Amino acid sequence: DGGITQSPKYLFRKEGQNVTLSCEQNLNHDAMYWYRQDPGQGLRLIYYSQIVNDFQKGDIAEGYSVSREKKESFPLTVTSAQKNPTAFYLCASSLGGGLSPEAFFGQGTRLTVV
Amino acid sequence: AQKVTQAQTEISVVEKEDVTLDCVYETRDTTYYLFWYKQPPSGELVFLIRRNSFDEQNEISGRYSWNFQKSTSSFNFTITASQVVDSAVYFCALSEEGNRDDKIIFGKGTRLHILP
Numbered sequence: 161d162g163g164i165t166q167s168p169k170y171l172f173r174k175e176g177q178n179v180t181l182s183c184e185q186n187l188n189h190d191a192m193y194w195y196r197q198d199p200g201q202g203l204r205l206i207y208y209s210q211i212v213n214d215f216q217k218g219d220i221a222e223g224y225s226v227s228r229e230k231k232e233s234f235p236l237t238v239t240s241a242q243k244n245p246t247a248f249y250l251c252a253s254s255l256g257g258g259l260s261p262e263a264f265f266g267q268g269t270r271l272t273v274v
Numbered sequence: 275a276q277k278v279t280q281a282q283t284e285i286s287v288v289e290k291e292d293v294t295l296d297c298v299y300e301t302r303d304t305t306y307y308l309f310w311y312k313q314p315p316s317g318e319l320v321f322l323i324r325r326n327s328f329d330e331q332n333e334i335s336g337r338y339s340w341n342f343q344k345s346t347s348s349f350n351f352t353i354t355a356s357q358v359v360d361s362a363v364y365f366c367a368l369s370e371e372g373n374r375d376d377k378i379i380f381g382k383g384t385r386l387h388i389l390p
Contacts (some may be wrong), residue, residue, distance in 0.1 A: 267319065
């Protein structure tokens with residue numbers, strides 16, 4: 161099945177620890193995105209990537225890092241510098257390049273800091 | 275800068291009523307795309323529709339219809355004869371082609387409750 165896979169679905173982290181959220185897609189999409197969702201805040205863009213080995217900061221990149229070494233993968237690391245990391249994280253991908261700009265989403269990872 | 279406003283935070287209607295979700299956007303680009311997504315309780319966002327800035331025709335898909343008006347920068351979504359399964363959070367989103375950066379910006383969403 162083609163789609164976007166995020167893992168794990170639920171993640172618990174101790175304060176001060178870094179944690180990496182996985183996002184894999186087999187849709188052959190060039191563009192990939194990470195969004196954070198908090199109650200009442202909608203979706204806020206953390207990072208996005210239009211092509212392998214390139215990515216740009218979104219609106220709330222502080223405390224996060226990403227890599228795009230492979231077309232299929234766009235992992236997000238939540239670092240200890242992120243002061244309020246508890247949230248629902250959504251990964252998405254699109255064909256990009258204005259070809260078919262709609263994004264398709266994974267099922268999300270709910271991160272809780274304990 | 276691009277911006278999407280969904281002024282309705284939460285709406286409740288009784289099943290079978292019609293309901294319209296509002297979306298107002300801001301962009302300096304002449305070429306852009308607008309989207310609607312549905313987020314059921316499971317959390318995954320489901321793509322519903324895309325509209326580009328050159329296509330102002332309204333669209334109907336079953337009980338769903340979309341009204342795109344460039345003059346008022348609005349892209350409203352109407353559900354006719356609502357059903358309990360329509361209960362979800364609905365997001366409007368915008369992507370500017372001119373930036374060539376594939377960035378997609380979302381509104382804060384409208385939580386829709388369909389009461390049986």
